[in-house]
Amino acid sequence: MRSPCCLEDRALLLDAPFVTEFAGRRTRLKKQDPTAFLGRVSELLQKQPNWETVVEEWIGFGFESKFRHNYPLRNKKHDERRLAIFVKFFWYLYTEEDAMKYLRSQKLSGYVQRGPYVKEESIDIAFPESPLSILSDDSPTLSHNAAIVDISAIPAIDHHLSLLDVSEQHSVPEQDGIVPMVPQYEAHASTLLEGDPGASHCLPSNTLPREAFWPGPNASAAPTSPPQTRAVEEELPPVGPYAPNASAAEAEFMLHPRPKTPENPPPPKRGRGRPRKPRPVSVTETTAPAIHPLIRPRSPDRLPLVPVSLDNVVKVKTEAAEDTSVHEVLKNWLDRPDIKPAHEVGEEMNLVDLTQEPMLPKPPLHRLPPIWAKARQEVCEAFQWFRSYQGGVYQNNGTVKGYFLSAFSAQRDRFVCDGKLIISHGGGKAESARKDGPTVISKAAEDQRADDSSVRALLENYRRAQPLVLLIDDKYSSFPFDLSSRGVYMAVLGFYRIIHAWAEYQPSTSNANGRVVRWKFAFQWCEGQDEPWWLEQMNSMDAAEAGTAGVDATQSNQNMQVFAPVAVPITPSPLKPANLYFTCRHCGKDSPLVYSAKACLNPTCHVFWMISHNKYLPVKLDYNPDFLSLIDPRPLPISFCGTLLPKAPNPAPRNGITTSYAYSRGWHCRKCGRLACRSAWEHYQCPNCKDTLKIIGQIRPAIKFLSIQPPIPETKEGPDSFILDREGVKRYPVVVFNTSNRGDVATRLTFELPEDKGRIHLIKAPRMSNLEADSIFEAYQQQAADGTLLFRRWPLRSHKLRGPLLTNYFSQNSGETYQYVGGTDNTVPFDRAPSAVVQARDLIERRLKEALGVDHKFNEVLSAAYMEQQKMAFHSDSEKGLGPVVAGLSMGSPALMHFRRLLKYVGPDEARTNALTVILRHGDVLVMEGAGVQDCYEHTVVPCNFRIAATARWIQPNHG
Numbered sequence: 001m002r003s004p005c006c007l008e009d010r011a012l013l014l015d016a017p018f019v020t021e022f023a024g025r026r027t028r029l030k031k032q033d034p035t036a037f038l039g040r041v042s043e044l045l046q047k048q049p050n051w052e053t054v055v056e057e058w059i060g061f062g063f064e065s066k067f068r069h070n071y072p073l074r075n076k077k078h079d080e081r082r083l084a085i086f087v088k089f090f091w092y093l094y095t096e097e098d099a100m101k102y103l104r105s106q107k108l109s110g111y112v113q114r115g116p117y118v119k120e121e122s123i124d125i126a127f128p129e130s131p132l133s134i135l136s137d138d139s140p141t142l143s144h145n146a147a148i149v150d151i152s153a154i155p156a157i158d159h160h161l162s163l164l165d166v167s168e169q170h171s172v173p174e175q176d177g178i179v180p181m182v183p184q185y186e187a188h189a190s191t192l193l194e195g196d197p198g199a200s201h202c203l204p205s206n207t208l209p210r211e212a213f214w215p216g217p218n219a220s221a222a223p224t225s226p227p228q229t230r231a232v233e234e235e236l237p238p239v240g241p242y243a244p245n246a247s248a249a250e251a252e253f254m255l256h257p258r259p260k261t262p263e264n265p266p267p268p269k270r271g272r273g274r275p276r277k278p279r280p281v282s283v284t285e286t287t288a289p290a291i292h293p294l295i296r297p298r299s300p301d302r303l304p305l306v307p308v309s310l311d312n313v314v315k316v317k318t319e320a321a322e323d324t325s326v327h328e329v330l331k332n333w334l335d336r337p338d339i340k341p342a343h344e345v346g347e348e349m350n351l352v353d354l355t356q357e358p359m360l361p362k363p364p365l366h367r368l369p370p371i372w373a374k375a376r377q378e379v380c381e382a383f384q385w386f387r388s389y390q391g392g393v394y395q396n397n398g399t400v401k402g403y404f405l406s407a408f409s410a411q412r413d414r415f416v417c418d419g420k421l422i423i424s425h426g427g428g429k430a431e432s433a434r435k436d437g438p439t440v441i442s443k444a445a446e447d448q449r450a451d452d453s454s455v456r457a458l459l460e461n462y463r464r465a466q467p468l469v470l471l472i473d474d475k476y477s478s479f480p481f482d483l484s485s486r487g488v489y490m491a492v493l494g495f496y497r498i499i500h501a502w503a504e505y506q507p508s509t510s511n512a513n514g515r516v517v518r519w520k521f522a523f524q525w526c527e528g529q530d531e532p533w534w535l536e537q538m539n540s541m542d543a544a545e546a547g548t549a550g551v552d553a554t555q556s557n558q559n560m561q562v563f564a565p566v567a568v569p570i571t572p573s574p575l576k577p578a579n580l581y582f583t584c585r586h587c588g589k590d591s592p593l594v595y596s597a598k599a600c601l602n603p604t605c606h607v608f609w610m611i612s613h614n615k616y617l618p619v620k621l622d623y624n625p626d627f628l629s630l631i632d633p634r635p636l637p638i639s640f641c642g643t644l645l646p647k648a649p650n651p652a653p654r655n656g657i658t659t660s661y662a663y664s665r666g667w668h669c670r671k672c673g674r675l676a677c678r679s680a681w682e683h684y685q686c687p688n689c690k691d692t693l694k695i696i697g698q699i700r701p702a703i704k705f706l707s708i709q710p711p712i713p714e715t716k717e718g719p720d721s722f723i724l725d726r727e728g729v730k731r732y733p734v735v736v737f738n739t740s741n742r743g744d745v746a747t748r749l750t751f752e753l754p755e756d757k758g759r760i761h762l763i764k765a766p767r768m769s770n771l772e773a774d775s776i777f778e779a780y781q782q783q784a785a786d787g788t789l790l791f792r793r794w795p796l797r798s799h800k801l802r803g804p805l806l807t808n809y810f811s812q813n814s815g816e817t818y819q820y821v822g823g824t825d826n827t828v829p830f831d832r833a834p835s836a837v838v839q840a841r842d843l844i845e846r847r848l849k850e851a852l853g854v855d856h857k858f859n860e861v862l863s864a865a866y867m868e869q870q871k872m873a874f875h876s877d878s879e880k881g882l883g884p885v886v887a888g889l890s891m892g893s894p895a896l897m898h899f900r901r902l903l904k905y906v907g908p909d910e911a912r913t914n915a916l917t918v919i920l921r922h923g924d925v926l927v928m929e930g931a932g933v934q935d936c937y938e939h940t941v942v943p944c945n946f947r948i949a950a951t952a953r954w955i956q957p958n959h960g
């Protein structure tokens with residue numbers, strides 16, 4: 001639920017539960033006592049996550065602290081009392097009773113009717129019909145309640161800004177480096193220029209010579225600051241040709257404002273005072289611009305094969321919806337044949353919108369992008385600006401580093417000015433569906449809030465003018481070329497700055513309100529980087545189209561002036577050009593003039609998204625053409641320059657340590673631009689062009705890792721070898737035994753799982769055997785480095801990401817095939833197995849004989865190598881034909897091994913905890929005995945640092 005703006009904030013009636021519960025019940029309930037009904041509404045209201053804040057804020061508008069004192073928060077009785085007053089007040093508002101009278105009648109100690117909020121400032125908003133009310137008995141009474149509509153209280157709203165035509169503006173030919181002025185702007189521009197240099201910031205784009213806007217590298221003096229002024233609403237000049245297209249009434253309203261009487265005071269004067277007289281303006285006039293001179297805005301139709309917005313699709317149904325109520329808007333949407341439940345339209349389960357732009361054929365990509373990938377994991381491991389495996393926003397320390405534009409564009413998303421200006425929705429909370437077995441669980445879309453984590457972080461970038469990196473995938477429909485034509489799944493566009501941020505309503509069939517609040521962001525390319533990589537192809541296509549093919553493609557870019565980073569002061573705050581912003585008189589906040597019609601775009605304002613007293617902005621909205629311009633002349637800050645390309649790894653570090661976290665990360669192939677995971681132990685290799693970088697490290701002796709202490713919690717329950725045994729796990733007394741090395745004594749710990757599911761034995765390494773383990777550990781490293789033993793990261797068989805997903809650790813399999821990791825590709829038969837593996841198997845078999853007295857033979861060994869921070873996730877060894885005993889030798893740094901019940905054995909109200917945790921140290925052998933250990937439990941291993949493990953099994957030959 002949104003926050004109230006005033007005591008009588010009728011806009012709250014548009015939110016659930018009021019919108020769903022009140023609608024259609026006015027006539028019926030007015031005749032009877034609504035107490036029971038309102039009790040139910042209160043209950044529903046308490047299901048809103050922010051209801052307490054809303055009520056508290058509402059109380060803040062009409063009550064003094066005495067009331068808060070008498071009815072303190074977090075007291076059940078008083079919370080109920082506050083809530084009851086709140087609900088009943090809004091019921092009275094809805095039923096058009098005197099709600100204020102109701103408050104007064106309550107004789108609430110501490111109630112005080114506060115100043116200007118009541119009536120004078122608030123717009124009376126007619127309550128539009130919700131989709132639910134269509135079916136209700138008395139719905140007609142709901143529509144267009146014109147009760148207290150005083151048009152004079154409504155700010156000047158330009159309904160007709162839409163009448164500017166982008167294509168018309170851009171079709172004016174350019175002469176001698178001067179971008180011509182569109183005639184309809186001229187008078188307005190000159191008005192603003194008169195006598196006030198600051199006012200010239202209000203100039204629309206493309207009106208002055210480029211050099212005049214902002215000095216280039218050769219300029220003698222840098223301007224002191226970029227344009228910062230903005231218009232206040234009362235003075236806001238029409239952005240479009242207001243008068244000729246305004247209706248008679250509107251024109252009347254504009255031309256003859258209400259007489260100033262004591263009851264009808266003039267709006268407060270802010271800003272620059274008297275309107276100025278128009279004067280003709282010369283196109284050669286040199287004044288600082290509001291609009292960045294790099295603009296060479298392409299009208300969307302210059303990209304003929306690419307759908308630029310959804311509006312085209314919507315148009316069919318909403319042509320008549322120019323000026324329509326939210327109800328009609330929703331109805332149009334709901335009638336659309338192309339609206340399907342989210343889970344039907346998307347491949348990935350996290351959908352952003354109910355609609356998808358149809359992907360029309362696009363021209364193929366001529367060249368590979370400078371930074372690209374075939375899997376999301378490659379990006380997350382190799383590209384420092386985007387490490388988010390899920391979701392589209394990668395944030396760090398409260399700001400966003402990378403933003404991913406994917407398939408599910410929202411209405412009015414844009415890719416304009418050759419991709420130097422991108423408009424996208426951000427911040428999650430979309431309708432989504434996830435599969436739980438055969439069941440699809442769908443979640444309704446919710447309003448995004450400014451304090452949602454992703455939105456907050458994006459707004460922080462906006463406030464600080466901090467650049468971020470944009471990435472796209474092959475399904476991002478607004479990009480003009482087909483990435484998949486060259487096998488590209490994700491590509492990095494470059495550094496952008498958020499130049500505008502605002503909120504809007506979007507229809508949503510899954511939300512009870514029928515619409516949701518979505519935050520939108522306009523990203524502008526930061527100059528100071530090379531030109532966008534896709535421009536060359538765009539320009540060559542343009543040249544071909546214009547019959548000038550063969551001319552150097554970069555020539556068409558000559559008007560793209562690049563600013564020297566040092567010449568321009570960096571202002572780490574948003575720029576708000578006066579011709580693109582106005583101040584809402586209701587909430588006092590600035591809103592950008594995004595569309596052809598003006599509305600407050602602050603979602604907490606009670607006139608949010610409203611075009612007039614009872615109308616929302618229409619579904620079909622044209623952008624204000626000036627808004628689709630590059631406004632920010634600030635280049636990429638020096639500290640960001642050169643940081644886009646991932647650093648090349650050092651394959652031969654001086655200290656010889658190549659098992660640290662940095663070496664587990666991916667790399668960027670400088671030859672073909674591919675981001676790649678490090679999937680082979682002995683080298684980096686580009687999976688695309690096969691360029692290879694050999695890694696030269698030192699063999700690390702086990703002694704380096706002996707002193708590492710695993711993170712043992714203070715609540716440790718056992719001796720040094722285990723941390724806890726819970727859930728009925730039985731612990732047997734320690735057994736001491738002799739090893740075959742004379743004089744060497746070792747110990748064994750045994751745990752029994754409940755219900756006879758099996759046993760876990762931890763055989764602690766005796767001193768002499770540890771020496772044996774030392775040499776096996778080194779043999780493993782030697783053979784992995786020289787390629788005798790191929791440690792690889794293998795693709796997981798099932799996961800939800802696009803592209804392959806490799807295991808977190810490196811592995812090699814010897815003996816029988818092990819389908820779980822790599823299958824036959826990962827397996828060498830024992831007669832060709834590396835000697836380190838054979839030695840490890842022999843040691844394991846011997847240890848079992850000494851500690852448990854069993855003669856067990858194994859025919860398969862999976863060897864796993866973990867670099868710093870790598871681990872093996874929870875799993876059970878459910879290989880077909882698996883024998884009942886699985887035994888593993890640990891080498892290198894210690895690790896924690898946790899066992900827990902499989903989810904299917906955990907009751908619905910039970911918490912799943914680790915039933916047993918043991919510490920595996922260098923030379924230890926862990927034995928899992930009994931099929932139940934795998935059938936009913938799963939295990940994970942989390943090493944503290946570099947570690948190698950050899951796990952031996954017996955697998956029925958030819959089991960696959």
Ligand SMILES: O=C(O)CCC(=O)C(=O)O
Pocket residue numbers: 862864872877888890939940941949950951
């Ligand atoms: O000891 C290890 O590293 C993990 C072994 C394991 O869980 C397995 O191979 O299934």
